[in-house]
Amino acid sequence: MNSLEEVTDFVKNGHKHYLPHISIDNVIFGYHDQQLKILLLKWKGLNGWGLPGGFIKRREPLSEAAHRILEERTSLSNLFLQQFEVFGDSPYRVKERNPKDFRDKFGLEVDEDNWLFERTLSIGFFALVDYSKVSVTTDFFTEDYQWWDVNEVPDLLFDQNEVVDKALLTLRLQIYHQPIGYNLLPSTFTLPEIHTLYETILGKELDQRNFSKKLTNLGLIKKLDERRNIGPHRAPYLYQFEKETYEEALKEGIVHTY
């Protein structure tokens, strides 16, 4: 959404094209080089940083909407994008949006009873990507974007700090039974590489021996007959993800390990 014409129509008639009262917030975690970050956008009218999000079209399946909104912002498609919670305990969630802001910041005339000021529940989705490969797009409402370290997230709009906290908790809790991390490592990798990935995501140290035993027992990775030469007398074995386990998991959204 970039032209004033498109934006004016969205503000005025959006409730005819989108379901009112429900929005989507995408928490996009980015991993690269032992750092875990999240993608935030700077909203012009709302005086602060917030999550990329949007609304569901009247006839659009929910999961398609989440993917469309993500793709519009990041050009990323075919991601493992996972729903984790609906945020609806704050009935006045929209209090930071008001007609005066819309007039002052965007030059848009908006009525008090405009659909954008009504109570809106938000469905949280998260994904994990390699942030070095992502190009982010800003639009009429957003003036900047930034990948923030997960330990240094600023004050966000509405209840979005809670959304981020819950997404991080879910990511960490599910790291052993969701197809997380599949696209973050090369097709073959060493144990130290996947170990570092997991330590970074979990934000804590993991005993290396127990860790590799756990991943192997869960059927998530398998040892290959190849080694990688990285120095004199140093040739660690290579591993790869168990393709079948992951394909099953991607389809069902879950690795069956209970």
Add this chain to the structure above:
Amino acid sequence: MNSLEEVTDFVKNGHKHYLPHISIDNVIFGYHDQQLKILLLKWKGLNGWGLPGGFIKRREPLSEAAHRILEERTSLSNLFLQQFEVFGDSPYRVKERNPKDFRDKFGLEVDEDNWLFERTLSIGFFALVDYSKVSVTTDFFTEDYQWWDVNEVPDLLFDQNEVVDKALLTLRLQIYHQPIGYNLLPSTFTLPEIHTLYETILGKELDQRNFSKKLTNLGLIKKLDERRNIGPHRAPYLYQFEKETYEEALKEGIVHTY
């Protein structure tokens, strides 16, 4: 909702009191005597069995709405009621509801564009209770209720079989890190008792020694100095839930074990 007057107002003006386009479905699992069941209601107008559910009031926090809806049906309050997924991939979810049914079955005149026939996403919550202690209430829209074995769930309305399947999967997946089962055993219990509870919920056999080690390692239960006399030379040790772990878990909705 019981009188014709209340129901007529709900059908005609409900969208002024409730948020349209979003409903709640409660999957109530009942455990008793080594059986796992779920609560289904027989809807008069909809020709089949379905989940107890309802709508969110305009100013009502989401989690309060879920508890209110559950309490209206079962008189149960203060339950651990957990959100698990929003179902919104079927845009025509409401196709089984139509004006003719409302007229024929309830004697209610309803317009084609009534809010109850609009697309509605559904937020799934689940709870686990002792079904021998629950009294269920029917109302104007429901003529019967029944606790169904989880392995014998009939064809349900809309996409509710998917809702039930996903609830069961979540329950099983989270059984080791959510405060599930806290109210299903007496305050002190033997290992075989909790072992049976977990086997029933998971629907499979669990090695008894590994199981008790796992629960103890997770800090979920602790061994007491007491035993229970159940026969000559038979006096198994008693256990109890770790109150602090569970209280923390109930507050945060999660046992931190990752």
